[in-house]
Amino acid sequence: MFNVQDIRKDFPILSRKVNGKPLVYFDNAATSQTPQQVIDVIVDYYTNYNANIHRGVHTLSQEATDLYEQARQKVQTHFNAKFSHEIILTSGTTHSINLVANGFSSLLKKGDEIIVSALEHHSNIVPWQMLCERTGAVLKVIPMNEDGELVMNDFNNLLSKNTKLVFVNHISNALGTINPIAYIIEKAHQVGAAVLIDGAQACPHIKPDVQALDVDFYVASAHKMCGPTGVGMLYGKEAWLNKLPPYQGGGEMIAEVTFEKTTYAGLPHKFEAGTPNIAGGVAFGAAIDYINNIGFDTIAAYENDLLDYATEKLLAIEGLKIYGTSKNKTSVISFNLENIHPYDIGTILDKLGIAVRTGHHCAQPIMDFYRIPGTVRASFSFYNTKEEIDALVEGVKKAKMMLS
């Protein structure tokens, strides 16, 4: 039985104060908080196992390697990849995307097309623009509508035999819209294009099945799913990962090195040059265990309830407008008060101990679409409560009073 007060005890940071007020943490879409169970794993790793992996004959190194590889298997199981070597452990989503973008630079030629969506984070736009500059490929954009949903008719019209890669986030970080990725993958495959899905925002809320989706690449970050920062994953179908060239050169990624020629290691090591974030990887595995113990159905039901509650309460404030009104969205509310800059609201809320994100959320094209400088974004997690939402609503009312 899910009891939020019990869950909150797992997160030591939730009992701290900010500006003399109890912390209300509503910036979960930027990074999630870390439960004691995951913190303990990091401490335990450095206390008992710290060593370099994949190369030592000594016991510590072998134990550390086992822990790291077990974490990879946990990631594999969680995302339902066919093989553990289809899971590349990276420093995070941005690293994973750049790894794929870099790999595609040797596969694309002038006139090829890459499709991205209008709902992307800058980290999902810039690598593809750079790739297009290098290869002469053309970037096409799936437009969005007023509700913050991608327009699928337009997507279908963009697809052609020139489409080589489609790149869409599973869930929009700025608006919370859940994109119809199963449909997008199916349609892209019909023209022979590969699909990369950015699951950074989705993975705290949804458990993706990469085989059922038949997706070619799927990427995510540990720190948005109760894990540490600086670690993430790239899932790639074995055939694709074999086709892509290595991203970085260094130790760990080689089979044999002479000054004439180096042969690369097999998967996944080909893409894991240098000493990785070992403690982070192990803790990523622990975070996956933690959220699976609560269960994604339980999390979704609870967070949807929070979303409905917060939406209703916030909309009752006169002059408040919510951006991203798709029926298919996760527990993210992006909003503005009429004639008030989001930065001002965020500053007042911070004085009240309430952490929200303000600004363009690294998604300037979305802000341009709505012709606004940015929004206030409150994003809820399974450890948040309705009482905290009440505090947010009161905070927004106070901000409105002070700023009008």
Place this chain on the structure above:
Amino acid sequence: MTIEDIQNEIIDEFSMFDDWEERYQYMIDLGKDLPLIDDQYKTESNIIKGCQSKVWVHAEMKGDKITFTADSDAIITKGIIAILIRAFSDQHPKDIIDANTDFIDKIGLKEHLSPTRANGLVSMVKQLKMYAIAYQTQLN
């Protein structure tokens, strides 16, 4: 009045307040009295980089003193820049260059001084001083 005198005056005014709410409310009110920049100067090149909200600043030499005008799309930012301009406007370039900005800390707005803070108070101070350096060079 010297920059230091004005800063002390501002510190005195803020010392009357007991809590952050009153301080912020006062700052917001000061923002409403900000000497507004003429629309012709609201250009891309007059925007101060490093602020989450937009801040425009214009500097003009009147005699041997610099007059600043500014604007922002966020009201708290407007208040901060109003406080800065009140201290720095109608002063000699050299005095602006030499002025320190400790008073921001002393009026209980220390949090805005952090260089990582997105409001860019640090960028604003830097920009005002850059204007002063530019005009000082001309005077020499």
